[in-house]
Amino acid sequence: MGSTLVGVRFPPDELAALDGWIDAQGDSLSRPEAVRRIVAKAIARL
Known part of the structure; x- marks a missing residue:
């Protein structure tokens, strides 16, 4: 899987x-990595 900056x-x-x-x-x-984890937690709450 690719990624985007x-x-x-x-x-x-x-x-x-x-x-x-x-x-x-x-x-x-x-x-x-911290920002990715925080964003993942926020998205999971949607």
């Missing part, structure tokens, strides 16, 4: 919140 910029406060979420996972996630 989606570039996105985060303001400093949102990036800090993302980094905090990553730290809370207790897993060494990259920022892109």
